[in-house]
Amino acid sequence: MMKKSYHFVAISGSIRKGSYNTLVLKTLQKIAPKHITIEQLSIKEVPFYNFDLHEKKFPAHVEKLNDAVKKADAVIFVSPEYNYSVPGVLKNTIDILSRSPKKSFDMKAVGIMGASTGVLGTARAQYHLRQTMVFLNAYAMTQPEIMIGKVNEKFDANNQLADAETKKKLLEFLDALAKFSERFKAR
Amino acid sequence: MMKKSYHFVAISGSIRKGSYNTLVLKTLQKIAPKHITIEQLSIKEVPFYNFDLHEKKFPAHVEKLNDAVKKADAVIFVSPEYNYSVPGVLKNTIDILSRSPKKSFDMKAVGIMGASTGVLGTARAQYHLRQTMVFLNAYAMTQPEIMIGKVNEKFDANNQLADAETKKKLLEFLDALAKFSERFKAR
Amino acid sequence: MMKKSYHFVAISGSIRKGSYNTLVLKTLQKIAPKHITIEQLSIKEVPFYNFDLHEKKFPAHVEKLNDAVKKADAVIFVSPEYNYSVPGVLKNTIDILSRSPKKSFDMKAVGIMGASTGVLGTARAQYHLRQTMVFLNAYAMTQPEIMIGKVNEKFDANNQLADAETKKKLLEFLDALAKFSERFKAR
Amino acid sequence: MMKKSYHFVAISGSIRKGSYNTLVLKTLQKIAPKHITIEQLSIKEVPFYNFDLHEKKFPAHVEKLNDAVKKADAVIFVSPEYNYSVPGVLKNTIDILSRSPKKSFDMKAVGIMGASTGVLGTARAQYHLRQTMVFLNAYAMTQPEIMIGKVNEKFDANNQLADAETKKKLLEFLDALAKFSERFKAR
Numbered sequence: 001m002m003k004k005s006y007h008f009v010a011i012s013g014s015i016r017k018g019s020y021n022t023l024v025l026k027t028l029q030k031i032a033p034k035h036i037t038i039e040q041l042s043i044k045e046v047p048f049y050n051f052d053l054h055e056k057k058f059p060a061h062v063e064k065l066n067d068a069v070k071k072a073d074a075v076i077f078v079s080p081e082y083n084y085s086v087p088g089v090l091k092n093t094i095d096i097l098s099r100s101p102k103k104s105f106d107m108k109a110v111g112i113m114g115a116s117t118g119v120l121g122t123a124r125a126q127y128h129l130r131q132t133m134v135f136l137n138a139y140a141m142t143q144p145e146i147m148i149g150k151v152n153e154k155f156d157a158n159n160q161l162a163d164a165e166t167k168k169k170l171l172e173f174l175d176a177l178a179k180f181s182e183r184f185k186a187r
Numbered sequence: 188m189m190k191k192s193y194h195f196v197a198i199s200g201s202i203r204k205g206s207y208n209t210l211v212l213k214t215l216q217k218i219a220p221k222h223i224t225i226e227q228l229s230i231k232e233v234p235f236y237n238f239d240l241h242e243k244k245f246p247a248h249v250e251k252l253n254d255a256v257k258k259a260d261a262v263i264f265v266s267p268e269y270n271y272s273v274p275g276v277l278k279n280t281i282d283i284l285s286r287s288p289k290k291s292f293d294m295k296a297v298g299i300m301g302a303s304t305g306v307l308g309t310a311r312a313q314y315h316l317r318q319t320m321v322f323l324n325a326y327a328m329t330q331p332e333i334m335i336g337k338v339n340e341k342f343d344a345n346n347q348l349a350d351a352e353t354k355k356k357l358l359e360f361l362d363a364l365a366k367f368s369e370r371f372k373a374r
Numbered sequence: 375m376m377k378k379s380y381h382f383v384a385i386s387g388s389i390r391k392g393s394y395n396t397l398v399l400k401t402l403q404k405i406a407p408k409h410i411t412i413e414q415l416s417i418k419e420v421p422f423y424n425f426d427l428h429e430k431k432f433p434a435h436v437e438k439l440n441d442a443v444k445k446a447d448a449v450i451f452v453s454p455e456y457n458y459s460v461p462g463v464l465k466n467t468i469d470i471l472s473r474s475p476k477k478s479f480d481m482k483a484v485g486i487m488g489a490s491t492g493v494l495g496t497a498r499a500q501y502h503l504r505q506t507m508v509f510l511n512a513y514a515m516t517q518p519e520i521m522i523g524k525v526n527e528k529f530d531a532n533n534q535l536a537d538a539e540t541k542k543k544l545l546e547f548l549d550a551l552a553k554f555s556e557r558f559k560a561r
Numbered sequence: 562m563m564k565k566s567y568h569f570v571a572i573s574g575s576i577r578k579g580s581y582n583t584l585v586l587k588t589l590q591k592i593a594p595k596h597i598t599i600e601q602l603s604i605k606e607v608p609f610y611n612f613d614l615h616e617k618k619f620p621a622h623v624e625k626l627n628d629a630v631k632k633a634d635a636v637i638f639v640s641p642e643y644n645y646s647v648p649g650v651l652k653n654t655i656d657i658l659s660r661s662p663k664k665s666f667d668m669k670a671v672g673i674m675g676a677s678t679g680v681l682g683t684a685r686a687q688y689h690l691r692q693t694m695v696f697l698n699a700y701a702m703t704q705p706e707i708m709i710g711k712v713n714e715k716f717d718a719n720n721q722l723a724d725a726e727t728k729k730k731l732l733e734f735l736d737a738l739a740k741f742s743e744r745f746k747a748r
Binding site for chain 1: 204235237238269273280315
């Protein structure tokens, strides 16, 4: 019997090239089981939200992001923590996406994870992001939570995930998110 | 006897022209007692933080903002709330400012306020911003807190503050922040 | 055709007799549509959580609360805010309930509301309570949120809810929570 | 020349005997430099806050705690994290203390730390406790923050702190808190 297939979109909270969080996102793409596809949405070109500009003309490529979010079974945020909260660059993306009448996050299943070189693994940012999801009427999965501490010790010199425990947790996360997303299908 | 003078810098969390929060900031400038000057720092030209670019060359105008913060007696944030948290555009400004070795927020007295057309007056954003201040080793004043709800009812058609209670609270805030800033002078 | 029936349990975060939050809870019971029953769980007799005592003998009446939570379609918290967070007396109840192997909150639909005489209507406490739900693997409904400000103006001298808007919102909340609880049924 | 002396009061967020957090508190007492004394305030006998009882007669031993807080140079909280937040038993103590007209926490310097067997070391509880301090008009020191993860590996079989790094951080914390408390002296 075929497994039901799922399509997730994933957003990295960092726009630098060598980002560990983007690396985790790409690792998710690589290790995902066949029935789960993960499309990265790039936020590098998203402008600062400015009502003066955007009430007249909402940026077309931002609406494309909204379309991608809307048709996805779930959204994954893989984000660093800046200054004990969500990076401004990621928060701004959410801010501008949220101003579209498409309401792409409405009743959307969301998975949150993050990686840091410290031990807390972006915990503080994740709870702030969860609060933002409340406003968007999106549902952030509660378990498993993934906070990858000391991420620099978990990838090898070729940027391959070298920590079996982390890999196991990432796979569990994807599996749980697929199941979780079923709860938020229209009914 | 002359009153001791204070110089505050103030940042609006919105970059749109018709922002109520920028209007509150400008009102602060207008009503401040003579011994308190308030300089608005514009964040409109601040780029998205990107380590790849900024480790090579930190933007000169961002460093000017850091210099202004560093020499101020206190920093005031007047910010809207977006999606139950700090606007991305403001958070990004803090993120990039914090990456300079100047550490301009270190042991700085900070005042937080915000205005919204709803009743909560940006409460949710303010507590997130307070958490960010913890990382920066800055001290956000605890009282008075200013959350201006239904701000649209508190200014008249000429954008003049028409609510006596709010005016009184703003003046108390400035006075308290001046006294509070004394606690964080080098000693 | 008969409407499907729902059974909710509700906990007030205050143990004083004249509590506005308990009054809101009792109002919910009174105005609930016929297909929704709401049982109040009293927390007045719940002891302070103390591992030394409770690892030997978990209090029988606490387990009864857990049983009631477990079989309910959803749990409603109606709580005041103390010192910008969840009242200790309510948090302690959650703490001790959570130590039972019954894991009564696991995948439970939860509704959060609160009332205060101030304007914020317990907003700060509600987001802390949401974070606690993450640990419990419970899902707090995102919309509608109910923060009843100036609650003293919304009940008449006979403790009857006299504010039509609030009544409407309470009924919407109950209806939404019933629908929301369907998403968390075993499947 | 004699060093100025400081008197701190310290509260453990756990009332069980074998609590690691109480052990950390007692370790602080043991390793504190001579000019710093640390008095533990027991919260085991503090009743649940109940306005109905306490408006008539505020418990005498709770007022003694308030007196001790009031005359201390700083307050230290050493607390576990329960359900991603402050333990109910500790929060309740703060709730009842705060209802006295003594306002013992007003402009008080506060130090927050915690220990857990997990890696996060009570981070989530600490930020909630910081928010509560805002209401009390108390100032929680920002740096150093102490989150002792894997605390079970840091004490030996005789309950002696066996981790040099942790000991160093605890001493830095005490020293920083003494200096920090100077900022909040009446002036």
